[in-house]
Amino acid sequence: MIPIIEKGLQQISPGEKIVKIHSVSGGDINQAFYVKTNEQEYFVKLNRQMCLGFFQFEERGLKMIQATNTIDVPNVIGCLEVDGIPMLWLEWIEGKRTHKTDELLGERLAAMHLAEAKGYGFEGESYIGRLPQQNRLMEDWVDYYRDVRLGGQWKRGKASGAIGQAREKRLVKLMERLDEWIPRNPKSCLLHGDLWGGNWMVGPGGVPYLIDPAVLFGDHEMELAFTELFGGFSRNFYEAYQSVFPLSPEYEERKELYQLYYLLVHLNLFGESYGPSVDRILRKYVG
Known part of the structure; x- marks a missing residue:
């Protein structure tokens, strides 16, 4: 090598x-x-x-x-x-965490989400993990999230057998009702797109750095929902984030709908160990 x-x-x-x-x-x-x-x-x-x-x-x-x-x-x-x-x-980036690192991460991520952006989605070739992610820019967030994000993983899972008939029936029903929970025109934000605990690091002076992005334009609540899915972010991070860009009162109600996309990705990448989490969310919203 x-x-x-x-x-x-x-x-x-x-x-x-x-x-x-x-x-x-x-x-x-x-x-x-x-x-x-x-x-x-x-x-x-x-x-x-x-x-x-x-x-x-x-x-x-x-x-x-x-x-x-x-x-x-x-x-x-x-x-x-x-x-x-x-x-x-x-x-090469290298540094040690300080008492300010998590706070800076929250404040600066929120500032990134507040930066000017237009449309929803992404134009051009993109990936989520190693999976190619079909993309396009759209004017309606629900249409984009349903047809491109959830729909793309549905088609992939159906083709591989990861999404069988019962799971597919619930997923389709949820996609048809998505606008009951997801806003059609939230503020468009540049999202990192794959922000779990391993995709940021500490640089000189304890300053946080984002790494391994899978960018798109979308609702900032999708980003925050994924940070909660697997953990790794502190209370200081969330408090600092909300001091700059507060989450809506409805965030908790729709958080798992945004996590569903990432669970479908993991289902398609790593297999049925993620299936029960997918099914739990589907049952919660559509029975």
Whole structure:
């Protein structure tokens, strides 16, 4: 693997030489490496099973978040393909949490959600985890969330057998009634799109950084609902967030409808262990 990374380095910064390299944790999708050269440090991700568009979507998301000037992300150094293997080069981020870190994360995420945005969805190739996510920009949030997000996972699960007849019947019934709970025209926000506890990190000075985005434009409550699904976010985070961008009184009523999308994704990615959680939500809303 080192020769491939050396070739990539010469494409993004000719003349630099690697002085240290070792593998690091990069999630369950990619191979990841710490690379130190004679000039700087990098975080490098590569994936033999994915196309270059997989990392181009991540690059686009990081730059869109960065453009809001609200919350930090690693700088993108290069997104390229070497000998048929796509790779993403980012600046290396390292730091220690302080008593202010969680508060800053909440405040700055809320500020990102308050930044100007238009429409719902995303235009162009995108992914959620390693799953391709069909996308388009729409003017109605319910239509987008129903037809593209829930509908896309329904079709994938039906094709694979993860969504059988009884589950499908309830899901279709819920999708038909979605506008009873989900607003059609909430404020459009740039969302990270995959914000669980492992997709943010601490940088210099205890400053939070967002990583591994799966961006879309949508209701900020969808983002907050996912942060609650698997945990990993403190009370300070939520209090700081709401001090900047309060959640609606109806948030608790529809929170699980937003979590349903992510549970369907996990059902399609990892199997039936997520099925009971999907069924519980379907029964709660449509019996």
